[in-house]
Amino acid sequence: MFEIIRRIWKTGVVTQQPLVLAAPPRYRGKLIIDQADCSGCGRCESICPTGAIRLQPAPGGHKTGGQKIVVSYGKCVFCGLCSEVCSGGAISQSQDYRMATRQKNELLQYGG
Numbered sequence: 457m458f459e460i461i462r463r464i465w466k467t468g469v470v471t472q473q474p475l476v477l478a479a480p481p482r483y484r485g486k487l488i489i490d491q492a493d494c495s496g497c498g499r500c501e502s503i504c505p506t507g508a509i510r511l512q513p514a515p516g517g518h519k520t521g522g523q524k525i526v527v528s529y530g531k532c533v534f535c536g537l538c539s540e541v542c543s544g545g546a547i548s549q550s551q552d553y554r555m556a557t558r559q560k561n562e563l564l565q566y567g568g
């Protein structure tokens with residue numbers, strides 16, 4: 457016990473490795489957005505129950521007409537509806553569950 461307290465005091469970090477090493481196969485985690493396959497139809501934005509995903513104007517002339525997908529993990533509940541309605545396959549879900557951050561702006565993911 458004393459050793460743990462001494463380490464916290466010294467480093468400020470207690471956990472040294474992920475608590476879960478691999479998510480279960482059907483786990484629905486962080487989204488993968490392939491902007492190149494997005495047609496800008498807006499179905500993902502319409503169906504999202506929490507308003508976590510939206511199309512926002514962005515410079516660059518791709519086929520979405522200058523719009524880019526933005527997801528806020530402060531709102532996303534990982535329901536997977538956006539990937540289900542995306543007929544172009546521009547959205548899928550990974551098994552990545554490690555999204556904790558101390559910076560609010562790092563909760564935003566832009567289509568790449």
Ligand code: SF4
Binds near residue numbers: 497501511
């Ligand atoms: S990600 Fe898919 S559903 Fe969303 S706007 Fe692009 S093509 Fe449409």
Ligand code: SF4
Binds near residue numbers: 504505527531533534
């Ligand atoms: S997984 Fe669900 S909550 Fe998250 S962005 Fe997609 S539709 Fe919205």
